[in-house]
Amino acid sequence: MxxxxxxxxxxxxxxxxxxxxxxxxxxxxxxxxxxxxxxxxxxxxxxxxxxxxxxxxxxxxxxxxxxxxxxxxxxxxxxxxxxxxxxxxxxxxxxxxxxxxxxxxxxxxxxxxxxPQWTCDAPGTADRLVFDLDPGEPATVVECCTAARWLRDRLAADGLDAYAKTSGSKGMHLLVPVEPTPADRTTAYARTLAVEAGAALGELVTHKMDRALRPGRVFIDFSQNAAAKTTAVAYTLRARPLPTVSTPVTWDEVADCTAPDQLTFLFGEIAARRERYGDLHAPLLDPDRARPLPHGERRRRSA
The missing domain is CATH 3.90.920.10 (DNA primase, PRIM domain)
Structure with a gap:
């Protein structure tokens, strides 16, 4: 029994x-x-x-x-x-x-x-934005960190805060709290930034889904903002060979990453990380942290 x-x-x-x-x-x-x-x-x-x-x-x-x-x-x-x-x-x-x-x-x-990036009471209306950074071999999470830092700064220029976590697989996720916004608009905004990242970072990244373009590059998947799409949640175990967890990380850890194992966390490591950092993604749960997406005509601020 x-x-x-x-x-x-x-x-x-x-x-x-x-x-x-x-x-x-x-x-x-x-x-x-x-x-x-x-x-x-x-x-x-x-x-x-x-x-x-x-x-x-x-x-x-x-x-x-x-x-x-x-x-x-x-x-x-x-x-x-x-x-x-x-x-x-x-x-x-x-x-x-x-x-x-x-x-x-x-x-x-x-x-x-x-x-999904929305709740049951407002299907298709996002309260957060997501970027899924997926490295194509031989690229690793190390290259994802470079793309993540560029995206963080670009989002900050539009008044938005980004929070990073490992995917628990090969890459990273960036999540951004936003004021309630139709999913098609968050998707369009995320695509715009992914295209900009491709222009700024050259051969390091691609926003195109064509798998022939992915080897050695970080694919910035903006499509998970679509209403019908979903993303692995923070702290979930993954179906990978090792019991890895999608783990919130600090921006210092992202900046200091020089090898994939530095941003690979097994389930047995999570309790100590939470003891040290608390929930690094708690700001995503605070409605006061949400910010509006910029209007379409707004341009990136001058450096």
Whole structure:
């Protein structure tokens, strides 16, 4: 029988806790659930009121992986959900992880957590902007740091603050709190900056999705600002060979990065980082930090 645990008054059946999900480190499913539980106070605020999509990998990163947006069959009735518009297939319902029992239930499914840049009460109206910096080999996160610093300064010229995190894979994410803005406008603005970065940084970056252009360059993916797109959330474990986490980082760490392992964080390192820094992405949760996007006719300020 599967062990039954009670989390904040909710009964949960937890399965296969001794199963090794990450063979390279011997990390078990039980350890993954423990990580999610002990990180919940940082993780849950970044999920609050946002419909989540799951990348499920029940047999570990080397097994079958599948992406799902709909509420999984068998979800407890107390797990909240919200209706999300889908342009082609009509509206659908997606999970909203609002509390610890719901997070533990999701973690028991073995999932990466992805969310859009908007909340359930305002579908398609973004409250943050995102840049996904994806390095094409032989480029690494080191080159992403150069692009990230350029974008941070460019955003600052428009009065916007950027917060960095590792993707938990090869690259980086930059997130920017913004006043509620239609997703098509945040996408257009992000594209403008990605094009500008390409002009300023030359062969280092590309904003084009053509994979033939990516080797040795950082692809600045602005498309995750689209209403239908999602991004891995801060503190989620990733389905990678090692149990890496999408980890908020300081701008000093970005500036000082000279090797990929300096910005690679395993799940066992997160507690100490939070003890040292708190939640580096907490400003994204503060409505007073949000700023308006510049109007289309505004130009970059003179240096």
């Amino acid at each position: 599967s062990p039954i645990t009670v989390v904040e008054g909710r009964r949960l059946s937890l399965t296969n806790l001794d199963k090794v999900l990450y063979p390279e480190t011997g990390t078990t499913k039980g350890e993954v659930l423990h990580y999610c539980t002990t990180t919940a106070d940082a993780l849950l605020p970044h999920l609050h009121d946002r419909p989540v999509s799951f990348l499920r990998y029940p047999d570990g990163p080397g097994g079958q992986r599948f992406f799902t947006k709909n509420v999984p069959p068998g979800a407890p009735s107390w797990v909240k959900s919200c209706e999300v518009p889908h342009s082609r297939s009509g509206p659908a319902r997606q999970v909203v992880l609002q509390d610890l029992p719901s997070l533990v239930w999701a973690a028991n499914l073995v999932v990466e957590l992805h969310a």
